[in-house]
Amino acid sequence: MGCTGGVFGPIFVIMEPEKTKISIFKLRQRWQGAQERDFDRYEKKIREILEQEEKLSFPVPAYVPQILIFLFILIFPMLYIGDPVTRSVIGLDWRELMNFYFPVLMSIGVFGLNLNFLVPNYILNKRYGIYFVYNAVVILVTCFLREVVFFLIDRAPDQGVNYFFNSYMFSSVKGHFSYWTVFSFVVLVCLVCIICVFYRLISAQILRGFVVREQKRSRLQYELEFLKNQLSPHFLFNTLNNITALISIDSKRAEKSMTELSKLLRVTLYQTSDDAIPLEEDVEILRMYGNLEKLRLDDSFDYRFDVELENPKVMIPPLVAMPLVENALKHSKNPKGKSFAHISIKQRGNELVLETANSNFPKVHQSPKKASGLGLSTFQKRLEMLFVDKAEYNAYVEDGVYHSRLKIRLAEGA
Numbered sequence: 550m551g552c553t554g555g556v557f558g559p560i561f562v563i564m565e566p567e568k569t570k571i572s573i574f575k576l577r578q579r580w581q582g583a584q585e586r587d588f589d590r591y592e593k594k595i596r597e598i599l600e601q602e603e604k605l606s607f608p609v610p611a612y613v614p615q616i617l618i619f620l621f622i623l624i625f626p627m628l629y630i631g632d633p634v635t636r637s638v639i640g641l642d643w644r645e646l647m648n649f650y651f652p653v654l655m656s657i658g659v660f661g662l663n664l665n666f667l668v669p670n671y672i673l674n675k676r677y678g679i680y681f682v683y684n685a686v687v688i689l690v691t692c693f694l695r696e697v698v699f700f701l702i703d704r705a706p707d708q709g710v711n712y713f714f715n716s717y718m719f720s721s722v723k724g725h726f727s728y729w730t731v732f733s734f735v736v737l738v739c740l741v742c743i744i745c746v747f748y749r750l751i752s753a754q755i756l757r758g759f760v761v762r763e764q765k766r767s768r769l770q771y772e773l774e775f776l777k778n779q780l781s782p783h784f785l786f787n788t789l790n791n792i793t794a795l796i797s798i799d800s801k802r803a804e805k806s807m808t809e810l811s812k813l814l815r816v817t818l819y820q821t822s823d824d825a826i827p828l829e830e831d832v833e834i835l836r837m838y839g840n841l842e843k844l845r846l847d848d849s850f851d852y853r854f855d856v857e858l859e860n861p862k863v864m865i866p867p868l869v870a871m872p873l874v875e876n877a878l879k880h881s882k883n884p885k886g887k888s889f890a891h892i893s894i895k896q897r898g899n900e901l902v903l904e905t906a907n908s909n910f911p912k913v914h915q916s917p918k919k920a921s922g923l924g925l926s927t928f929q930k931r932l933e934m935l936f937v938d939k940a941e942y943n944a945y946v947e948d949g950v951y952h953s954r955l956k957i958r959l960a961e962g963a
Contacts, residue, residue, distance in 0.1 A: 578938065584758050585937040612665075619657050623650075647698055652737065655691050659738055662687065663745035672746055673753075688738050692719075692731060699726075765934050791844035806844060813837040828901070829861035832894055835874050839892065842878045850882075851889035858896045863959055866935050870894075870903045872928040873953050880951065881907035899959040909951035 663684075671680035696718045708717070719726055788810055795803040813834065836854055843852050874892055881890040890907040932940045936957055944953040 581758075582938040584755070585762070588759060588762060615661075622653065622657070647702065651695055651698060655694075655734075656737060656741055659684075659687055659691070659741045660745060663742055664749065668742075668745050668749045673749070684738055684742060688731075688734055691734055691738070695730075695734075696726065762934075765930075787845060788841050791841075795844065806841060809837045809840055813841065824866065825864040826867045827861065828858060828863045828865050828896060831865060831867055831870075832856055832858070832861075834868070835870060835892075835894075838871070839874060839878065839890075842875075846882065846888070849887065851887070851891075853889075853891045853893075855891075855893045857894070859898065860896065863896065863901075865901070865957075865959065866931070869928070869931060869935070869957075870955060873903060873905050873955060876953070877905040877907040877951070880910055883908050883910050896959075901957045901959055903955045905951075905953045907951050909946050909949055 667680055667683055671677070671683070696713075700713050700717050704713075704717075721727060788806075792803050792806050792810070795806065836856075839852065839854050843850065846852070877890045877892060881888050888908045888910075891905065893902075893904045895902045929942065932942060932955075939958040941956045942954070944951070946952070
């Protein structure tokens with residue numbers, strides 16, 4: 550947008566870059582979401598292939614698919630050229646075939662040379678001068694080879710090497726060469742070089758995105774395992790103490806709590822290592838955890854755990870919402886008054902919503918950020934990793950009540 554003067558002119562100059570940054574940021578987010586969906590789809594296909602043990606298992610170099618593509622480019626026109634009717638109509642001869650196939654063959658050669666050698670060794674290393682020199686040599690060699698091929702087709706019995714170098718090469722004696730020929734080869738090589746550069750850069754970005762994704766996944770898996778190992782002994786110690794104290798007061802409740810603890814430890818050990826588990830099983834883990842945590846609270850504690858599941862069998866990653874439930878119970882104890890923790894889980898269609906509301910009493914000596922602990926930090930990272938652009942999380946404190954809400958758009962047919 551131009552600046553027409555006056556007090557508003559400088560504002561336009563300042564705002565336009567901001568709009569551009571916002572547009573680039575939104576485009577980046579959309580492309581990142583598309584890339585993650587592609588990775589998930591390809592990963593699913595790879596897993597399906599690996600599960601099919603009856604299929605032939607044999608190592609294949611990465612360049613084999615490229616060779617197959619190039620062979621298709623070469624062989625497919627022969628179906629048309631090999632038709633006798635076609636040859637008789639358009640009058641194909643060896644010269645016409647070379648006019649068609651030579652640029653194709655040279656394009657494949659230049660593409661392979663640039664893709665596998667010149668671009669990675671010179672363009673990516675910012676050695677542009679040498680790159681252009683090599684391609685100039687490629688153009689000269691290509692033109693020379695073209696002259697040799699057409700000379701072998703056109704030559705008379707008495708025309709030898711001397712005739713080729715003195716009269717035929719790079720001349721219009723037989724109408725086979727012109728300045729347009731050189732110009733077309735230069736344009737062709739330039740287009741191939743541009744395509745190779747973009748192909749290599751885009752491939753590098755895709756590979757980088759995949760590696761970064763796997764690094765994040767590995768780091769989050771480590772943090773999740775660390776979180777389990779950190780919480781389990783502390784939680785187990787407190788729960789066993791509570792059950793021990795409860796035996797002399799209410800033996801039936803103590804027995805029920807011990808059964809729940811046994812189930813919780815079993816599913817935590819064996820089921821949460823899977824990539825996804827049924828929603829009803831994940832909710833049951835949260836329910837058992839809440840019931841056992843409630844043992845350390847007095848009878849006046851107001852605890853609610855409401856569940857509405859339209860499709861209990863829908864698959865989700867395990868323990869995604871555990872930090873929210875843990876946080877609601879951990880920081881809800883009011884030493885001077887009434888305490889409560891209300892947890893609601895609802896699933897309809899492809900939408901899953903978890904809401905918590907609890908009396909807010911974090912430890913006085915901890916900052917709000919530190920009070921959230923490793924659990925919520927890992928929780929937010931897992932959301933970004935597992936549900937790119939498909940999860941919304943927000944938390945706030947209002948009138949002494951801590952509210953959190955997690956909304957996840959589940960995959961269709963999950």
